[in-house]
Amino acid sequence: MSKELQRENRGYLNSGSSQQCGSGMNDDQELIQIQLPLAEGITKELRVGQRLLLNGVIYGARDAAHQRLIAALEKGENLPVDLRGQVIYYVGPTPPRPGRPCGAAGPTTSSRMDRYTPQLLEYGVRGLIGKGRRSPEVINAIRKYGAVYLAATGGAGALIGRCIKEMQVVAYPDLGPEAIYRITVENLPVTVAIDSRGENLYEIGPAQYRRI
Amino acid sequence: MQEITVSLIVENVARLCQEANFDLPSDVRDALQEAADLEESSQGKRILGEIYENDCIAQQERIPLCQDTGMVLVFVEIGQDVHVTGGSLTEAINAGVARGYQEGYLRKSVVADPLHRKNTGDNTPAVIYYDIVPGDQLRITVMPKGFGSENCTALGMLKPADGLDGVKRFILDAVDKAGPNPCPPVTVGIGIGGTADKALLLAKRALLRDVKSANQDPDLAALERELLEAINKLGYGPGGLGGRITALAVHIETYPTHIAGLPVAVCLNCHAARHKTWEWRGEKVE
Secondary structure, eight states, X not given: OOTTSEEOOOOGGGGSSOSSOOXXXXXXXXXXXXXXXXXXXXXXXXXXXXXXXXXXXXXXOOHHHHHHHHHXXXXXXXXXXXXXXXXXXXXXXXXXXXXXXXXXXXXXXXXXXXXXXXXXXXXXXXXXXXXXXXXXXXXXXHHHTTOEEEEOOTTOXXXXXXXXXXEEEEEOGGGXXXXXXXXXXXXXXXXXXXXXXXXXXHHHHHHHHOOO | OEEEEHHXXXXXXXXXXXXXXXXXXXXXXXXXXXXXXXXXXHHHHHHXXXXXXXXXXXXXXXXXXSSOOOEEXXXXXXXXXXXXXXXXXXXXXXHXXXXXXXXXXXXXXXXXXXXXXXXXXXXXXXXXXXXEESSSOEEEEEXXXXXXXXXXXXXXXXXXXXXXXXXXXXXXXXXHHHTTTTOSSEEEEEEEEEOHHHHHHHHHHHTTSOTTOOOSSHHHHHHHHHHHHHHTXXXXXXXXXXXXXXXXXXEEEEEEEOTTXXXXXXXXXXXXXXXXXXXXXXXXXX
């Protein structure tokens, strides 16, 4: 493990405002602090199952935005946002209440983006955050381009929303919740689900507990 | 006969939409806590802890449990002696959904046309089912259904010769195919019999049952237990990262069917099994 990866075991809930919640947390795994954007060298060192706390800027994009990004790439046009070296989060947040940066913002099912993902990785996207399985084509592309797929906890929208400090629409505003968002995160908790060697937690994890 | 004005319906549907999205039913919460005690995998325990925490934050801060605040299913049981005044019942329900999603800062996830896909901007229309029942009461249940789990729905038009073994295999296979995608631990609603559409509706309605409830038929109750045990051997666990607790409950509902058929439908609900009910009996509001 490189010295660039700063290890810190720190409760990511501390960034929240509420005092009463927090008793249920049960995170005894080591948490690795990651500063975004992901340096290429770091992506290749990440290993399946590791727990990360992401800090910095990620880009929120889901179904409709992916469709437009790929259409632009296929026409040889510039993308409305430079996503090379960046991390894409499959998210469609709820509207924030007044005075808050964000509402609920958990991950959506990644497999719907599978058909677009190899082209985006070829273009230069370095990391993906979502939930659920990926196709063999996506796993191959992750390996080929040295990228990483990170799992956020599905259905933990309110919890994850607290890690979002700033959020603005940067492309396709007509898509509403499906627009591309620039999202600044602090201690966003994710798990390395598919690493740059193609090791896949969605296979390894369940295999340990499968009894049929 | 009882009269109810549409404005009361709009108001209550708006309230139910918000409460359902901020506040997990207590039976689901209890089942999740129990799951945390039973889960063996550390990833699974950690995820159940996050889910518990998420529920706490959502309830306190009135932030949706999940960003997918769903397409709204509304189940209406209306007594045949109830008279709705001041407008259309269906329009009132949709107006309530629109108001609830606006006032509650909930996500508007509905597109007007499945092919052209332009957002309607207010999360309407809802999918509404009406049952006309004896009496002069009204009962409305709101179920915001996220599509992570909805996309995992399975319908099998089995042959009578496939029998009970075929049914079990179909159900297990559906949950296995869904794997991590519907946000486990899931609740599994199963409809057996009727026509294709009836089986799906039975399966969907089964998701509204209390998590701990069992079918009143002892054979079906035993089948529910057997399937739950089998599903929890698939290994997906919370979040699908590996573990014992893939499902919190299996609920089966059946209906008479045709001599030539054996329809089986499987509907899954994510761990945020959201629904809220309002019962109106004249002046008495429960």
